[in-house]
Amino acid sequence: MKAKVFVTLKPSVFDPQGHTIADALHSMGYTGVGDVRQGKYFELELNSLSADQARALALEVADKVLANPVIESYRIEVD
């Protein structure tokens, strides 16, 4: 199974990296782009697990290692 984990800063947390990208895009003439948020993306290979086990493992790894739940939120897709 493969799990995809998407980690983003919570909406209430300022994202200077995303802000800088948005500024850069505007200065390049991409005025159609408004707010930009940058996050992290992980692809995990999960060996010989059922879908439920894979989801539980991905959730635990995301919560304990990949994301900081104090300031970040995460989303998981398993397939």
Place this chain on the structure above:
Amino acid sequence: MKAKVFVTLKPSVFDPQGHTIADALHSMGYTGVGDVRQGKYFELELNSLSADQARALALEVADKVLANPVIESYRIEVD
């Protein structure tokens, strides 16, 4: 409209960051996790554009700014 851009290193490119995460997970006892790849994730707010225009803009921005097509591949979702 909102565009999500997922950028990952191409499969043929070595990903030391993902490798380090995998090693850390193994040392923490998460032996069910095999290979890990880390990438970047962007959320772009696209102002007053049709779905087709938004997709075209997101593609251009991803190709020219957010990803390095020499070593990275990207995927876009617009909704």
